[in-house]
Amino acid sequence: MPPTFVPGAVDYEGAMARDFNAGRALSANSLAVWRAAFEPYLTRAGRVVDVGSGTGRFALLLAEWFEVIVIGVEPARGMRDVAATLGKHCNVFYVGGRAEQLPLGRESLAAALLSNVYHHIADRAASARELKRVLQVGGRVLIRGAFAGRLGEITLFDHFPEAKAVCEQFPTLEDTVARFAEFGFEFEAVKRVVQQTCASLKELADRTRLRADTTLVLMTNESFAVRQAALERAAASETQPTPVIDTLDLLVLRRVAA
Ligand SMILES: C[S@@+](CC[C@H](N)C(=O)[O-])C[C@H]1O[C@@H](n2cnc3c(N)ncnc32)[C@H](O)[C@@H]1O
Numbered sequence: 001m002p003p004t005f006v007p008g009a010v011d012y013e014g015a016m017a018r019d020f021n022a023g024r025a026l027s028a029n030s031l032a033v034w035r036a037a038f039e040p041y042l043t044r045a046g047r048v049v050d051v052g053s054g055t056g057r058f059a060l061l062l063a064e065w066f067e068v069i070v071i072g073v074e075p076a077r078g079m080r081d082v083a084a085t086l087g088k089h090c091n092v093f094y095v096g097g098r099a100e101q102l103p104l105g106r107e108s109l110a111a112a113l114l115s116n117v118y119h120h121i122a123d124r125a126a127s128a129r130e131l132k133r134v135l136q137v138g139g140r141v142l143i144r145g146a147f148a149g150r151l152g153e154i155t156l157f158d159h160f161p162e163a164k165a166v167c168e169q170f171p172t173l174e175d176t177v178a179r180f181a182e183f184g185f186e187f188e189a190v191k192r193v194v195q196q197t198c199a200s201l202k203e204l205a206d207r208t209r210l211r212a213d214t215t216l217v218l219m220t221n222e223s224f225a226v227r228q229a230a231l232e233r234a235a236a237s238e239t240q241p242t243p244v245i246d247t248l249d250l251l252v253l254r255r256v257a258a
Pocket of ligand 1: 008012051052053054055056057058073074075076079097098099100114115116117120121122
């Protein structure tokens, strides 16, 4: 039996908050490719909500890259505490809250980013309804991450197949598009974004050791130890650094008139 993924049950306080930025660092290449992917939708867009903003890394980047005002909405105090230490930007604000009940006004925003968040939302229908309420007509929802059934080009899963079995329980792209269609959003685009996540297997092993990832956290300690040891051996025998290349999705949905 694969480990069971339960939306809303992963603990983002404590060790996950402490290790998140090291375990999930964004390489220079990742920054460049994601900036290019977001750029058509966010440049000088106005006010943007970063739903599940975590440690605030994308909130800060969006404000810097696109000259937007960013409101980061994040339920875990531990993640918000790290965000408060990460750096400040005059156009970035954080608030406690959840996707299902956004602490934001009606039609007050031009766009929403959900980066590696949508699968965590326990009531996804409520989140789509809330996004419809807070976005202006024509506003975009950008969903960054991995969808079930589209996981073939993620290197982590070559080394941790049990983690892939967790990720296969995430929503599919088709279900996500259909869910948002119920609440007045139309499909605009899906981009396959190819990033160099790390420069070597050694760097990958240094990250996975921290288990700052839902799919690794849900593995049993025994199977994690076996897979991590095998990755460490592969990393130790690397004569040339092997770049770790992954493909993730960016789904773009557009709010249409009611
Ligand atoms: C994998 S982290 C992603 C953080 C950030 N978006 C990033 O890409 O760096 C997932 C975040 O979603 C948050 N989260 C979980 N359930 C949520 C919900 N119902 N509404 C909003 N955020 C939620 C978690 O607390 C956590 O900070």
